[in-house]
Amino acid sequence: MIFxxxxxxxxxxxxxxxxxxxxxxxxxxAYCQALSLQSLVSPSTVIQxxxxxxxxxxxxxxxxxxVAELFPYVESQTRRWPGNRGFDDRARRNLGRxxxxxxxxxxxxxxxxERPLETLITHTRAQLxxxxxxxxxxxxxxxxxxxxxxxxxxxxxxxxxxxSPSIPxxxxxxxxxxxxxxxxxxxxxxxxxHFWQSVKYHPDITVGDLTDLLDSMxxxxxxxxxxxxxxxxxxxxxxAYAVEFLRHNVVRERLEWFRQELTRAKASRDEHPRLIQQRxxxxxxFSAFEEKVLWGDLGDLFHLVYTxxxxxxxxxxxxxxxxxxxxxxxxxxxxxxxxxxxxxxxxIWKVKFLEMPRFREVIRSxxxxxxxxxxxxxxxxxxxxxxLYVEYLNRIRELAxxxxxxx
Numbered sequence: 010m011i012f013x014x015x016x017x018x019x020x021x022x023x024x025x026x027x028x029x030x031x032x033x034x035x036x037x038x039a040y041c042q043a044l045s046l047q048s049l050v051s052p053s054t055v056i057q058x059x060x061x062x063x064x065x066x067x068x069x070x071x072x073x074x075x076v077a078e079l080f081p082y083v084e085s086q087t088r089r090w091p092g093n094r095g096f097d098d099r100a101r102r103n104l105g106r107x108x109x110x111x112x113x114x115x116x117x118x119x120x121x122x123e124r125p126l127e128t129l130i131t132h133t134r135a136q137l138x139x140x141x142x143x144x145x146x147x148x149x150x151x152x153x154x155x156x157x158x159x160x161x162x163x164x165x166x167x168x169x170x171x172x173s174p175s176i177p178x179x180x181x182x183x184x185x186x187x188x189x190x191x192x193x194x195x196x197x198x199x200x201x202x203h204f205w206q207s208v209k210y211h212p213d214i215t216v217g218d219l220t221d222l223l224d225s226m227x228x229x230x231x232x233x234x235x236x237x238x239x240x241x242x243x244x245x246x247x248x249a250y251a252v253e254f255l256r257h258n259v260v261r262e263r264l265e266w267f268r269q270e271l272t273r274a275k276a277s278r279d280e281h282p283r284l285i286q287q288r289x290x291x292x293x294x295f296s297a298f299e300e301k302v303l304w305g306d307l308g309d310l311f312h313l314v315y316t317x318x319x320x321x322x323x324x325x326x327x328x329x330x331x332x333x334x335x336x337x338x339x340x341x342x343x344x345x346x347x348x349x350x351x352x353x354x355x356x357i358w359k360v361k362f363l364e365m366p367r368f369r370e371v372i373r374s375x376x377x378x379x380x381x382x383x384x385x386x387x388x389x390x391x392x393x394x395x396x397l398y399v400e401y402l403n404r405i406r407e408l409a410x411x412x413x414x415x416x
Contacts, residue, residue: 069388211332217278
C-alpha cells in the first residue's frame with residue numbers, strides 16, 4: 010500500500026487534536042472543568058482543583074472543605090457564651106447570619122480557584138434563586154439570602170489583590186511592585202507593602218532583638234493567655250481575626266518558622282528591619298509576599314501580643330522596651346490599633362495614585378459603578394480593618410477622578 014504524504018500529515022494532525030482533547034477532558038485539568046450553579050449552592054459539595062479540595066476560611070484561619078462543614082461551626086459560635094448578658098438571643102442570631110455570609114463569600118471568592126465566582130456572577134438572580142430552591146440538603150436560616158447578597162455584591166465589585174485576573178485589580182494591590190520605586194516619608198520602597206510593613210518596626214530595633222523575643226515566646230505557655238481572650242465575647246467578637254491570628258502564630262512550630270525565615274533571609278543580628286525593607290542599591294531584597302508573611306506577620310504578632318496582654322504582664326514590658334507598644338514615624342507615636350496609624354494608608358495611596366501619573370490613570374479608569382473591594386479568604390487586618398481599607402480605596406479613586414494637579 011502506498012501512503013499519501015498529505016494523508017499521513019492529516020492523520021498526524023487528527024491524532025494531535027485528539028490528544029489535546031483528551032488532555033482537556035482529563036480530570037487532572039481542573040480549571041477546564043465547569044462548576045455548575047447547583048453544585049456551588051449544594052452545601053455538601055467539595056470543590057477540587059488538581060485533585061485537591063479547595064478550602065475556604067472564616068476569620069482567615071478556621072478552614073473548611075464544604076459549606077456543610079461550616080454549619081456546625083456557626084452553630085457552635087452562637088452557643089459559645091451561654092448566660093452572658095452582653096450576648097443575648099438577638100446577638101446570637103446576628104452572629105450566626107454574619108458568620109454564614111462570611112463563610113459563603115469565602116467559598117465563592119476563592120484565592121486559588123476562580124470558578125466559584127465565575128459561576129455565581131455568570132448566572133442571573135432568578136437562576137440563583139431557582140438553584141437555591143432545589144437544594145435538598147438541610148440548610149440554616151438565611152442560607153439563600155447569604156448567597157444572593159454575595160452575588161449582588163460581586164456583580165458590581167472588583168477584588169483588588171495581587172493575583173486578580175484583572176490588571177487594574179492587581180495594580181491597585183499594595184503588593185504591586187513599583188519599578189521606579191515610591192518615595193514615602195523620606196525613603197524609597199519597592200511597593201507600598203514594603204513601607205506599610207517596615208514602619209511597624211522602630212528604627213532602633215535589630216534582627217537580634219526579634220530573635221530574643223521569639224526565644225521568650227517559645228518559653229511561654231500561651232494557653233491561659235488565649236483563654237482570657239476566648240472567654241469574653243466583648244473581647245473576642247470585635248477582634249476575632251486578631252485572636253485567631255494569635256492562636257495560629259504563638260504555637261512553637263510557627264515561632265520556629267519565623268526564626269528559620271529570618272535565617273533564610275540572611276538577616277544578620279545587627280541589621281535593622283525597618284532599614285533592610287527599604288529599597289537598597291542591590292535591588293529587590295524581599296518580595297511583597299515576603300513582606301507580608303514574614304515581616305508583616307511577625308510585626309503584627311508582637312504588636313498584638315502587647316495590645317492584648319494585661320498591663321502587669323512581664324512579656325508586655327519587654328515588648329514595650331523593644332518599642333512594640335506603638336508605631337513610631339517621624340517623631341510620632343501611634344497606637345498600632347489606632348485611627349492615626351490607619352490613616353497612613355490613605356496618605357501613601359495619595360502618593361501612589363495622585364502623584365504618580367501612571368497609577369492615577371489606572372485607578373481613575375475604573376467606572377464608578379464598579380466598587381473597589383478587597384477580600385482575601387475572609388481574612389482581616391488588625392492594623393487596618395478591611396472595611397476601612399475598602400473605604401479608603403474608593404475615596405482615593407474619587408480624588409483621582411477629580412481635577413488633576415499633576416502635570
